Amino acid sequence: MIARDLAALAVALATVVLPGSALLLALGVRRPVWLVGLSPAASVGVATLTAVLCAPLGLAYGPLPLGVVTAALLAAAVPRLRRARDSPVHRTPAPSQAGRMAGLFLVLGAIAVSVRTWWSGLSTLSTVGQEHDMITHYMVTAYIQRTGRGAPWELMPTDVLTDSGVAFYPAGLHLLMAPVSTLLGDTVIGMNAVTVVVLGFGWATSIAVLAHVAARRARLTPSSAMLAAGVAAVVAVGLYRPVFSLIHEGGILPNATTLVLTPGVLAALLTLRRSWTAAVGAGIGAMGALAVHPSALASVGVSLLGWWVGDALTKGGPRRIVAALPRLAAAGGVAVVAGLPVLAQVFGVAGGAPNAGADVGPALFGPALGNALALVYSGYLPGNQGNAQVAAAVLTLLGVIAVLATRRALGALTAWTAWLLVEVAFLTSPARGAESLITGFFYHAHLRVWSHLSLFAPVLAGLGVVLAASGVVLWSARAVPALRPWARWTAVGLAAVAGTAYLAWPAIGYSHTETRYLASRYAQPDFVRVDADDEQAIDWLAVRVRPGERVLNSANDGSTFLYVREGVAIVNTSSLGNAKSPHTYRLLRDFNRFPDNPEVRKALHDLNIRWVYVDTRAPQIGAGSSPENWVGGSVFSTAAGLHDLDGLPGLRLGFRAGSVSVYGLDLGST
Numbered sequence: 001m002i003a004r005d006l007a008a009l010a011v012a013l014a015t016v017v018l019p020g021s022a023l024l025l026a027l028g029v030r031r032p033v034w035l036v037g038l039s040p041a042a043s044v045g046v047a048t049l050t051a052v053l054c055a056p057l058g059l060a061y062g063p064l065p066l067g068v069v070t071a072a073l074l075a076a077a078v079p080r081l082r083r084a085r086d087s088p089v090h091r092t093p094a095p096s097q098a099g100r101m102a103g104l105f106l107v108l109g110a111i112a113v114s115v116r117t118w119w120s121g122l123s124t125l126s127t128v129g130q131e132h133d134m135i136t137h138y139m140v141t142a143y144i145q146r147t148g149r150g151a152p153w154e155l156m157p158t159d160v161l162t163d164s165g166v167a168f169y170p171a172g173l174h175l176l177m178a179p180v181s182t183l184l185g186d187t188v189i190g191m192n193a194v195t196v197v198v199l200g201f202g203w204a205t206s207i208a209v210l211a212h213v214a215a216r217r218a219r220l221t222p223s224s225a226m227l228a229a230g231v232a233a234v235v236a237v238g239l240y241r242p243v244f245s246l247i248h249e250g251g252i253l254p255n256a257t258t259l260v261l262t263p264g265v266l267a268a269l270l271t272l273r274r275s276w277t278a279a280v281g282a283g284i285g286a287m288g289a290l291a292v293h294p295s296a297l298a299s300v301g302v303s304l305l306g307w308w309v310g311d312a313l314t315k316g317g318p319r320r321i322v323a324a325l326p327r328l329a330a331a332g333g334v335a336v337v338a339g340l341p342v343l344a345q346v347f348g349v350a351g352g353a354p355n356a357g358a359d360v361g362p363a364l365f366g367p368a369l370g371n372a373l374a375l376v377y378s379g380y381l382p383g384n385q386g387n388a389q390v391a392a393a394v395l396t397l398l399g400v401i402a403v404l405a406t407r408r409a410l411g412a413l414t415a416w417t418a419w420l421l422v423e424v425a426f427l428t429s430p431a432r433g434a435e436s437l438i439t440g441f442f443y444h445a446h447l448r449v450w451s452h453l454s455l456f457a458p459v460l461a462g463l464g465v466v467l468a469a470s471g472v473v474l475w476s477a478r479a480v481p482a483l484r485p486w487a488r489w490t491a492v493g494l495a496a497v498a499g500t501a502y503l504a505w506p507a508i509g510y511s512h513t514e515t516r517y518l519a520s521r522y523a524q525p526d527f528v529r530v531d532a533d534d535e536q537a538i539d540w541l542a543v544r545v546r547p548g549e550r551v552l553n554s555a556n557d558g559s560t561f562l563y564v565r566e567g568v569a570i571v572n573t574s575s576l577g578n579a580k581s582p583h584t585y586r587l588l589r590d591f592n593r594f595p596d597n598p599e600v601r602k603a604l605h606d607l608n609i610r611w612v613y614v615d616t617r618a619p620q621i622g623a624g625s626s627p628e629n630w631v632g633g634s635v636f637s638t639a640a641g642l643h644d645l646d647g648l649p650g651l652r653l654g655f656r657a658g659s660v661s662v663y664g665l666d667l668g669s670t
Helices: 002-026 032-037 039-057 063-085 094-122 134-147 174-184 187-217 222-236 243-248 253-270 276-292 296-312 317-338 340-347 365-374 390-406 410-428 436-442 446-455 457-479 481-519 532-542 558-566 583-593 598-606
Strands: 157-159 164-166 550-552 609-615 651-657 660-665
Touching (some): 002 039, 002 063, 002 174, 002 187, 032 039, 039 063, 039 174, 039 253, 039 276, 039 317, 039 340, 094 222, 094 481, 134 174, 134 187, 134 558, 174 187, 187 410, 187 457, 187 558, 222 390, 222 457, 222 481, 243 253, 243 481, 253 296, 253 446, 276 296, 276 340, 296 317, 296 436, 296 446, 317 340, 365 390, 365 410, 390 457, 390 481, 410 457, 436 446, 446 457, 532 558, 532 609, 532 660, 558 609
Parallel strands (some): 550 609
Antiparallel strands (some): 609 660, 651 660
């Protein structure tokens, strides 16, 4: 089991990193900040372009075409790599080497803590995620995997038998999950492996990269910048938001991924200088983040503008911004052109940002600001909601003070402040103020908006520790001149000790809590959507469904795994049905009236529905947005039309295990 999971993680890591790294190397990018921070987003960009190219050529998207494109990019990169190998190597002083090694140790330690958290919360990579939105993630991944259809205009059909009724879903991440799932032979394992790589490994490295950029903007040495990156990484992996909050409170995988990718994309845009080919790579990376979730436009855009405010207040900042604008414009142009297939679906089929109402009521200014600064927990873990992440908050405020005192790295501070203002304004007047232009990209959902503070809090924490250590050593050296020759060593050691202490205590402590949040949706779920009864029912039914037949189901239960596991055509792929295909929810509402309702009988006949799958103990979800308000209430579990089926004419019970039943339907016998 452990060997299988490690092999799965290796495959996932290669798929997440190699396509993007190959693209950047082929474009002549050699900076570690770019290769580490931008590669995952660029990989999504490469995968998206590959799927778009495959569609008109009639080729099935999957590991083969993605592998061919990656190999071609690597081949194009070889001459550049050979020239890089022949470049002179510059030796660095011993203190710098020590600082870099300490920073690298902290980053690796952060990754180890993150992997431990995920491994403990999942138990194994074969564990099914039970949260609501995971229904869609499994369906989209399995659909790409089974059909080879991965272009934006092909995802996601409401009818998996005819590939029709496409209701667009941002599937950039799923374009990486599907090839991994194909190679591993299991959709769940493939999805979980990519999730751990992106939200575990990727979160630590993405934050580390942005912290390194901020530290260099603060005129810190490469050694000190690496230390700041390491401290930022160990702070980041313990934070509840964005990763664990979005997974625990809704299974919101694409938005969580986009937030994880944002620091790496932002770091690339902030360091884009002289190379036009690098601008192409930055554009493809930005497009990749957009393909994962369209909210990347606001996450990256607001963060970049907020950072520029601080840069403009520092010496040489305005000149640096102006010098970068032409290549940033080029990167933006590349992102728009390459992302046109995605954007066309976002503003065409999907209709742009939805006009949803805020999911929270107004709060007082004081509590709103306090919750934001204290990085408090939310979610549904008894006894933990409202608890502050004190250690992380203290280091963040230390960073705020250090940046203000030194007037260095003001960009990181103003970016954090921008999102702090958005968060507090949103809480005090939800979806009503000027900030609603931004929060609308996030469906006015509080947990999505709140998560942006965690993109910059670890960066400030890393700066705070390193700047404070340097300040203490500088003050001590002035008081005791004998310490001056050892000042650099002492500063490195002090910051490294502080980072290691945080890793060994608060970070580990937070990881135990985050493990409980994850386990409540994976290894030890609070509610069950897919269980052993579903597995038995799927095994029984899969061998009995004939080609062309559909199974009437409610996607709020485990029935979607009929398609995920076996490729069986189901009627409903989303929990409340789909407005593009009214029969999906109208049958859920009225199916048990089929003996006397000619409209229902006609729909059943036209769709060739021969089987009905029912779970009478499906999880309860919110239903305020059901099409035509067919649920008739604010919550939903088992559809009204699937109640009281025993004894209906033409309906024969074929299988029952626990709360799961499968019926055969014969309209000719009624």
